Amino acid sequence: MRTSSIRAIRRVELSRAAFEAVIRYGLRKTTLEKVGDIAGVSKGVVLHHFKDKSALLEAVFRRSNTLLSGSVVELYRYAETPYERLWAIIVANFFETIFNRQVCQAWVSLISEVPHNTECQRVQIANNERIRSNLMHELKHFLPEQEAEQVARHLGVHIDGIWVRAGLLPHPVETNMAISEMQFAIEKMLPFDEISAAKHKEARKKIEAVADIALGSKAFKEKFLQI
C-alpha cells in the first residue's frame, strides 16, 4: 500500500522537522506550528500523523536512538576481532555525524521527556541495555564474567556522561577527545601488556579508518538522513 508508505514518509519528515526545531529553539520553545513550518506543512498535519506532542517527541527520541544503534550495527559489520568490535562500539558512539554539539544538545533536551513519558523510558532503557550487552559480549574475551559486567556498566554510563557534557558545554567536544577519554578508561580497566596494547592501538586505528568510509559515506548518510 502506498498510503501507509506516505504516512511513514510523513512521519519521518515530521520527526526530522521536530528534531530540527528542538535544535533551533530548544524543547520548551518548540511548538507544533514551528515543526510544521520547518516541514513545510500546517500544524494540523503534524497532529494528524501524531496523536499529540508527546507522541511526536517519542518519535524524535526513537529516531535519534535509531541513528545511534544503526551506526553501531554498521561498524560492527567491518569488525573482525573482539578488539575491533569493542572499538566499533566506542567509535560509533562518537562519530562526528551523530556526536556533535547540535545533536548532543537535542539529546540533552529530549531526555528531559523520559521521566514522565513511559514510552521514551522504554526506548532509553532498551538503548542502554543494548550498548551494555554489546560491550559485555566483547569484554568477556578480556575479563572474567563478573568484572566484565562491572566494566561494561562503567563504560556504558561513561558514554552517557560524555554525551551530557557535550550537550551542556558551550564549546564543541571533539570526537577524538571523547574516544581518547574512553581509551583512558579501557586502558585502566582491561589487562594491558605490550601485545594487547598493540592490538588495541591497531584495532582503534582500523575501526576509525573504516568509520570514515562506512559511516562517512554519502550512501550511509542519505540512508540515515532519510530514514
Place this chain on the structure above:
Amino acid sequence: MRTSSIRAIRRVELSRAAFEAVIRYGLRKTTLEKVGDIAGVSKGVVLHHFKDKSALLEAVFRRSNTLLSGSVVELYRYAETPYERLWAIIVANFFETIFNRQVCQAWVSLISEVPHNTECQRVQIANNERIRSNLMHELKHFLPEQEAEQVARHLGVHIDGIWVRAGLLPHPVETNMAISEMQFAIEKMLPFDEISAAKHKEARKKIEAVADIALGSKAFKEKFLQI
C-alpha cells in the same frame, strides 16, 4: 531592610515550589500557575519576583546546584586526609538527601534548559569546574599531575553519567550502588597496594558514617530545605 529580605524569602519559596512542580509534572507540564498553587500564591506573584519563566528555572537550577556544593563543603569539614577528602567528594555527590529518584529526575529535566539559557550554562560549567578542581586537588596526592587531571575529568564526567542514569531509570539507584561504582573506577585508576587499599576502605567508611550525621542531621536538612 526587611523588604529585600521578604523578596529573598519569596524567591526561595517560589524556586522550591518550582522544583517541586518539576518533580511532580515534569518540565514541560510545569506552568506558572501550578508553581503558584504549590507556593500558595497567585500566578502574578511568581512573575512579580521572577522576570519570566526562564528566570525562575535559572533560580531552580542554581538552587539545586547550591544543594550539591553545600553538601560537599559540609562533608569536607570533617575530612582530614587526602583519602578522606576524596571520599567526601564522592559521598556528598550521592548522599540520599540529594541523590534520589525525584531529585535526579528533576535535574535531568532541568539540564534541558542549559543549551538555550546562558545563565544556566554558566552555573553548570562552574559546577563541573568546581568538582573537577576539588577532585584534582586530592588526586595530586596519588598520581602525577597529568594523570591526575585525566582521572579527575573521568570521575567528574562519570558522576554526571550516574546522575543521568538515576534520572532516566524507572527504578531508584541506591546510594551504595552509586558509590561502589565510583569506588570501582577509583580502584582501577589510582595506585593500589595493601596499604592504600586499607586507607581507602577506612576513609570511605569514616566519611559515610560522618555523612549520616553531618548531612543527615535535622539542622543541616532544615538549613538546606529552607535556604
Place this chain on the structure above:
DNA sequence: ACAAATTATTGTCTAATGGTAAGTTTTATG
C-alpha cells in the same frame, strides 16, 4: 474507467498558558 472508501490536509474553535499592565493593599520610613 469509475464510484466508494480511505487518507491527507486545511481551517476553525476552545481551553490553557506565558506574559503585561493597571490597580489595590501592605509595609517601611520620615
Place this chain on the structure above:
DNA sequence: CATAAAACTTACCATTAGACAATAATTTGT
C-alpha cells in the same frame, strides 16, 4: 500620620496544544 515603595491581585492579550469538521487527493474494488 503621611507618603513612597514594595507586595500582591486582577483583568487582559497573544500564543499554544489539541479537538473537530470540512474539503481535497488517492487508493481500491468492480
